[in-house]
Structures are given as C-alpha cells and as structure tokens.
Amino acid sequence: MVLSGQFCHHILLRECHVKNANENSSLWYHVGNGVIRFSPMEFCLVSGLTFGEYSESSLELFKRKDSRLRRSYFQDSKVHVKMIVDWFRNLGPNNKNRDDDIVKLALILILEMALVGKDDRTSILYWALELVDDLDAFNKFLWGSFLYDRTFNSLSTCLLGRDDKFKNKFIDKLKEKVDAPVKRKVERYNVYGFLTAFQVWAIEAKPKWVTLGYAVRVNNVAPRILNWQCTETPTFVEIHKTIFKFKNLTIYKNLGPSDEEAGKPYWMGMDQLQYVSPDVDGCGSEDDDEDDVDDVNHDDIEGDHPTKTFKKN
Structure with a gap:
C-alpha cells in the first residue's frame, strides 16, 4: 500500500462542520455534493483494531x-x-x-x-x-482506541492556523499553466498516526478513486484494509482534475458493518461509542456540474480546523 500524501492533503483541505456532530470524536469532509465522516466506527471497520473504554x-x-x-x-x-x-x-x-x-x-x-x-x-x-x-x-x-486518538488529534490540528495559506496555494496551483509552473516556497506539515487507515477509508467512501485505477481491490475480507492495493502516486493537480473537480461524485457518508463484520471481535467495542447522525451545516452544494479551475474559490473548499481532543461520549 503506497500512501498518497497529495490525496490525503486534498481531503484535509475539505474539513467542514456539521450540526449535532460530536466534533470531539469525528471529522467531516465536504466532497462533491455531500460530506463523508471519519470516526472511530470507520477506523475500526478499516483497521480491524479493537476499541473500548480507554484512558x-x-x-x-x-x-x-x-x-x-x-x-x-x-x-x-x-x-x-x-x-x-x-x-x-x-x-x-x-x-x-x-x-x-x-x-x-x-x-x-x-x-x-x-x-x-x-x-x-x-x-x-x-x-x-x-x-x-x-x-x-x-x-x-485497545490499539484501536489508542491509535484513533493519536490519528484524530493529528488530523484535526495539522493545518491549525494555516488553513488559508494552504487553500490559497491550492487555488494558485490549479491556475498555473502546465508549461510555465511557478516556483514558490514549499510549505510542509506533519501528520502522525495510522494514515494508511485514513487513506483506505477515503477509498471506501469515494469509489471514483478505484475506477480511475489509483486503487485496486484485491480481496473481499475483513478488516477492509486487507482489500486494497495502491501503487499509483498521482500529483496534486491530477487528483483534483480526475476526482475532486466533479460535484456529482458518488460518495458514502458513513461506513457501516456488514453482517460478517458485525460479528467480528474488534467490532464489539463499538457498542460503547454512541453517535448522532448529524445534519450538514453549509457543506453541501446544489450544483452538479464540473468545477472550472478558473472559478475555484474558498467556497469550494470550505471548513476550518479547531483544536479537538478525542473523548468518549
């Protein structure tokens, strides 16, 4: 499994807030016409790691x-x-x-x-x-609880205070001419935790990543991380033009367990975690057409990154 930092970066730029969501334990990202959730439930289904009462x-x-x-x-x-x-x-x-x-x-x-x-x-x-x-x-x-805690805290704070800077660079990069790239200072940030699980979750949530050949299903077992192979590392602009440019993407907001997964030992700890299915707050779009690169603006990549600490409900 090759980790695509550019793909993960695209997702992180789209964090948004939702009504009635527990922002101390879940992250939501605006993709296409909807939002997708990354929470302990998705992390558990992908990783197969155990959750429970942890401190x-x-x-x-x-x-x-x-x-x-x-x-x-x-x-x-x-x-x-x-x-x-x-x-x-x-x-x-x-x-x-x-x-x-x-x-x-x-x-x-x-x-x-x-x-x-x-x-x-x-x-x-x-x-x-x-x-x-x-x-x-x-x-x-309880490696699931421990690693989700670490991954969640890193994902939710890695762009803290630098959102606008990265969004402006995102817009500038999309407007650059391919034959005349602009040289600029490279901005970096660190993300820690089980990012492979984060990437596999995004693959499960957005099938277009698969249809383009960036990810290949090699199995159909549990946990889900065993089902995927990624060997391609497309560029930031390639990912935008082939995936995130489209408003009418097929997405799966929440991942749920199959009958087989519901009986797995690692899923049993999920009974201790309760979630409310929230309403989207300003994260959707009525436009099903393609984005034009020349019209990219902050509204297309809304969201911010408040400091969060993972807590059990």
Missing part, C-alpha cells in the same frame, strides 16, 4: 523505566526507531537472541513505523516496549 491512566502500569528489553538490548539508553532497525539489520544467522524477543521487537517496529507513523529519528513509546514483554497483554490492548 491514558491505563498505561501507567507499563510506564516503568526498568524495561527488560530496553535493558537487555539497548543498555537502558534512549531508544530511537532507527536503533531497532539497525538491531534487526545486524542480526546474523547465528545470533543468540531469544526468538520471542525478536518477535517482540518486530512488533514494536511495526507499531512505531506503520501504525503510530513515526520516522526513524524519533524515540519509541517506552511503555509499549514494556507492554510487549507480555504478549497476551499487548494483543489485548
């Missing part, structure tokens, strides 16, 4: 400094993701490390790089290094 205090038991794995393999030093990567690269065929420790450190590497979304220069989650020493506790941990 930071539940991690206190594992926030000890005497981690056996840290002491045994990293001399109690500050552990960066790259140190674990290098540790694996240095493993030889005759290594004398415990097989279960190799598995545990592999799980930490997957957690940090694929799920938490860190690069190799950052420190690891030390409580997770302690937690993984008990594989049963590690497997039972």
